[in-house]
Amino acid sequence: MSKSIDKILKKDKYMDCIRDLIDHEKVQEMNNYIQHGNTTTLDHCIRVSYTSYKISKLFKMDYKSTARAALLHDLYLYDWHKNDEKTSFFKKHGFTHASKALENANKYFKLNRKEKDIIKKHMWPLTLRSVPRYKESFVVSMVDKYKSTGETLVPYTSKIAKACIFFINIFVNLVK
Ligand SMILES: [Fe+2]
Ligand SMILES: [Fe+2]
Numbered sequence: 001m002s003k004s005i006d007k008i009l010k011k012d013k014y015m016d017c018i019r020d021l022i023d024h025e026k027v028q029e030m031n032n033y034i035q036h037g038n039t040t041t042l043d044h045c046i047r048v049s050y051t052s053y054k055i056s057k058l059f060k061m062d063y064k065s066t067a068r069a070a071l072l073h074d075l076y077l078y079d080w081h082k083n084d085e086k087t088s089f090f091k092k093h094g095f096t097h098a099s100k101a102l103e104n105a106n107k108y109f110k111l112n113r114k115e116k117d118i119i120k121k122h123m124w125p126l127t128l129r130s131v132p133r134y135k136e137s138f139v140v141s142m143v144d145k146y147k148s149t150g151e152t153l154v155p156y157t158s159k160i161a162k163a164c165i166f167f168i169n170i171f172v173n174l175v176k
Contacts, residue, residue: 017067036151066136069118076100
């Protein structure tokens with residue numbers, strides 16, 4: 001577990017919202033799968049959950065439902081990298097995993113309507129017609145995109161930095 005995740009799990013008020021979920025064996029099972037880059041699905045869900053919780057709290061929204069549903073938003077429980085390229089376009093992971101996550105979350109936990117909406121719609125706007133019904137669903141959907149982009153880029157940051165320095169050097173030499 002990374003230091004940043006460890007820090008999040010020490011925040012008492014946040015933990016009060018998700019304490020009954022975090023140690024469940026199915027939630028912990030997300031640790032067995034890689035989400036983006038080097039990040040496990042569980043670490044990704046904790047980051048999305050905590051950031052969405054903070055935003056919801058700041059804007060006086062339903063932060064408890066936000067934290068809980070965001071923690072479960074990717075509870076699809078399989079390695080999405082396997083066989084995805086062989087699958088037809090609209091059956092690819094990006095279009096289908098939110099329904100699978102909701103199916104699993106419903107099986108193991110009691111969810112309210114807002115929590116179901118947050119999980120089901122988190123891939124919007126990719127899933128065009130699955131438009132978020134609550135502002136909390138919109139928050140989680142946006143935070144998910146933001147965190148996913150960061151997690152995907154982390155393994156490449158040193159290469160990106162080197163490429164930037166390379167092009168800056170070329171530019172500096174040209175204008176000398
Ligand atoms: Fe997702
Ligand atoms: Fe996600």
